[in-house]
Amino acid sequence: MTEEQLIDSLRRGDLSALEALIDRYTPYVSSVISRILRGQQADVEELTADVFLAAWDNRTKLRPGQVKGYLGAIARNRAFNHLRAARESLPLEDDVLLLETDGPDRALDKKETARVVNQALSQLDRPQRELFVRHYYYGQTVQEAALAMGLNQSTAKTWLRRGRETLKTILKKEGYGSEAEDFRANG
Numbered sequence: 001m002t003e004e005q006l007i008d009s010l011r012r013g014d015l016s017a018l019e020a021l022i023d024r025y026t027p028y029v030s031s032v033i034s035r036i037l038r039g040q041q042a043d044v045e046e047l048t049a050d051v052f053l054a055a056w057d058n059r060t061k062l063r064p065g066q067v068k069g070y071l072g073a074i075a076r077n078r079a080f081n082h083l084r085a086a087r088e089s090l091p092l093e094d095d096v097l098l099l100e101t102d103g104p105d106r107a108l109d110k111k112e113t114a115r116v117v118n119q120a121l122s123q124l125d126r127p128q129r130e131l132f133v134r135h136y137y138y139g140q141t142v143q144e145a146a147l148a149m150g151l152n153q154s155t156a157k158t159w160l161r162r163g164r165e166t167l168k169t170i171l172k173k174e175g176y177g178s179e180a181e182d183f184r185a186n187g
Contacts, residue, residue: 003064010059021067022052028068029075036079036148038140047078054078083148120170124163131156132163 009017029051033044051074121129134145146156
């Protein structure tokens with residue numbers, strides 16, 4: 001079935017055309033969403049289904065030669081909206097960014113370290129804290145975290161540098177100077 005035939009059938013409300021659309025474009029739509037939502041397969045599957053539901057609901061807007069682009073745009077928008085919604089409730093867990101010990105002479109109580117790190121992170125503005133946690137705790141690259149948050153990469157790098165400086169200052173005040181230096185060097 002050609003794309004034009006597929007669109008004509010969709011406009012007539014033919015559910016078999018919707019199935020054909022899903023069969024043809026699911027790998028592409030899933031791929032677009034997966035690149036944005038790395039490692040969240042259940043969400044990828046749910047959002048992929050939402051994309052095709054949106055295409056069905058807006059089938060009169062489909063144009064030959066533009067279906068793939070239209071589906072890709074919906075997929076990107078849904079994935080970024082999902083990230084924004086998740087970002088509003090991004091948890092800051094007790095064990096975030098725990099500093100590991102290098103030996104028995106530098107052993108730190110993990111709960112105390114977590115308290116100090118969380119105290120330092122709480123002094124960052126919410127967007128800066130989110131960027132810091134995305135990058136250092138969840139392992140997103142600067143580019144991925146900046147894209148997910150709608151920041152340019154230069155701003156993200158500046159925020160991360162300031163976050164490291166804030167952590168270093170607070171850790172030094174709490175008596176963890178050498179760990180702060182290790183963190184900065186490895187961050």
